[in-house]
Amino acid sequence: MGLWGCMISLLVNAQDAVSRPSARSQVNSFAAQGMVKTNHSSYTNETNKLSFRLTEIGLNSRFKINDSWSLAGQIVYLDVGNRYAKGGRVDYVFVDWEPSLFDDANWSFKAQVGRVKNNHWLYASTRDVPHTRLSTILPQSVYFDGFRDVALGSDRVALQLVHLSPFGTWQYKWSYGASPINNAQRDQLFSPLAKGKLSQDYTHQMSVYFAPNNTNIEVGLSVLDSDFRYAANVAGHDPFVNGSATSQRVMLHGQYFAENLELSAEIMRERGVFKDALFTGFSSDQFGDGGYVQGRYLLNPKHSVIARIDLYDMNENDRLGKRIPLQTQGVVPEYFTYMDQATLGWQWHIAEQWQLQRDVHLIKGSGRLTPILFPDPVLNPNKYWTMWSMQLMYWF
Amino acid sequence: MLAIVSLTLLLSIHAYAALQPSNQPSSVQSTGAQDRASDQTHPPQVILNHPTFPEISEQFLREVFSGKMRHWPDDKLIQVVVLKSDSPLHQASIQLRLRMFPYQVQRLWNKRIYSGRGDPPIVVNDINAMRAMVLNTPGAIGYLTPELSS
Numbered sequence: 001m002g003l004w005g006c007m008i009s010l011l012v013n014a015q016d017a018v019s020r021p022s023a024r025s026q027v028n029s030f031a032a033q034g035m036v037k038t039n040h041s042s043y044t045n046e047t048n049k050l051s052f053r054l055t056e057i058g059l060n061s062r063f064k065i066n067d068s069w070s071l072a073g074q075i076v077y078l079d080v081g082n083r084y085a086k087g088g089r090v091d092y093v094f095v096d097w098e099p100s101l102f103d104d105a106n107w108s109f110k111a112q113v114g115r116v117k118n119n120h121w122l123y124a125s126t127r128d129v130p131h132t133r134l135s136t137i138l139p140q141s142v143y144f145d146g147f148r149d150v151a152l153g154s155d156r157v158a159l160q161l162v163h164l165s166p167f168g169t170w171q172y173k174w175s176y177g178a179s180p181i182n183n184a185q186r187d188q189l190f191s192p193l194a195k196g197k198l199s200q201d202y203t204h205q206m207s208v209y210f211a212p213n214n215t216n217i218e219v220g221l222s223v224l225d226s227d228f229r230y231a232a233n234v235a236g237h238d239p240f241v242n243g244s245a246t247s248q249r250v251m252l253h254g255q256y257f258a259e260n261l262e263l264s265a266e267i268m269r270e271r272g273v274f275k276d277a278l279f280t281g282f283s284s285d286q287f288g289d290g291g292y293v294q295g296r297y298l299l300n301p302k303h304s305v306i307a308r309i310d311l312y313d314m315n316e317n318d319r320l321g322k323r324i325p326l327q328t329q330g331v332v333p334e335y336f337t338y339m340d341q342a343t344l345g346w347q348w349h350i351a352e353q354w355q356l357q358r359d360v361h362l363i364k365g366s367g368r369l370t371p372i373l374f375p376d377p378v379l380n381p382n383k384y385w386t387m388w389s390m391q392l393m394y395w396f
Numbered sequence: 397m398l399a400i401v402s403l404t405l406l407l408s409i410h411a412y413a414a415l416q417p418s419n420q421p422s423s424v425q426s427t428g429a430q431d432r433a434s435d436q437t438h439p440p441q442v443i444l445n446h447p448t449f450p451e452i453s454e455q456f457l458r459e460v461f462s463g464k465m466r467h468w469p470d471d472k473l474i475q476v477v478v479l480k481s482d483s484p485l486h487q488a489s490i491q492l493r494l495r496m497f498p499y500q501v502q503r504l505w506n507k508r509i510y511s512g513r514g515d516p517p518i519v520v521n522d523i524n525a526m527r528a529m530v531l532n533t534p535g536a537i538g539y540l541t542p543e544l545s546s
Binding site: 026028030058060062064067068072073074092094096098099100102103104105106108110112117119125126129131132162164168169171213214216257258259262298301352 | 453455456458459464465466467468469470471472473480481482491495496497499500503506507509510511512513514515516
């Protein structure tokens, strides 16, 4: 409620800022509506019929207190079917402090306190902002939709240091905090049968990016460490028990821009450690990996095409998932341990601030569907499935 | 629900307005000078309203127009002024002066605006508005064709 109060104050303050670019307050917004259809998968809905649940709306404001201090916040309304919980969210709201700490134009420092965004990955900070993505759905190996709410940001602090060296520009980023997880998110992430409280103890992230001088290349390295806890609701006949989980991730990032071509790639290796939760004595410790390469070619100022390959294996010691049917008495097929995806897309920049996005996805495997611990082979009976989507977006 | 309805209404009004031909004057009056692009031998010139910082490296310029560097060394906020993205001078300035691409710079600004990390640049309609805005805004930085900047 406190975060919503902050947002309302920011928006009231910024009510006359839409048409005044130099005002102390800025208001920006986006809205997108689309349609999506999947075949043989419950990724977006259970029926596999054409769905219009592809709605993303956001409104943000930034209020400048003085040259060093600002307040910023954004609310969003999201309805994207089964991909994550439907509803409104305070996406971010924080105090931004950007002082001139150094008597040197080659250094810059920034600190944010509040609900801050994950700025460590290429698309994480604006994953819900349609016109900042190259496709309707981000590559799931890295940007797993089931983890959207905990990967998007965290409540506490983020720091950033920029250094212009003789060789190029360095960016160092650090953040620490935790994300709230409500019951709808718990059901999606863990299991719809869960009755207890799923919480994140902390998430700790660091990254460094380097852009060599006189190039349009940027490369980066990021690390993440996060702990979760499940407190079973014994009185509520919770089928689960108290437990904990740890998620650790190392990622490499790269981006290249040319006049008509844009390339980006991210690869990651992640470790998942689970203790108890499913039943007392349950233990699992495994490494998964994945990544994507995507390219966008600008045919002309209005039209561009996108191609992407995205690969993901849940367990690098069992890439074909042969152990899973044995461990589950044949209930869970092997294709729930990987998910490889080929995407073709087309962007039409209709007018200033208007865009139409069209994607086609060919997918092998269901390893990035929710709930993670209880996959549904009835709704996802095929190893191979397809999806297409179209989304019209507007922003200012 | 009220918030969603209000937001949808606000977006609809703004979207409708954006599709209409503009009859609003720019914030600084134009005298009708043309927005001409420069060529490789005569690239656009950067203009700034900050006399205490006479030498600017190309690297610093790139990061200013990318939104990563936001202060002059004396703590004064840098205010970036640009022309509309389809302006030939804007495109020439980004490509010839900054050695970047207009869509790349726009992408960086979008990321900053929609993650709360920075204000958007001031967008003006023509080079006269650009010159006036930079002259009248302490800490501002923009660009002009070589002949006008002199």
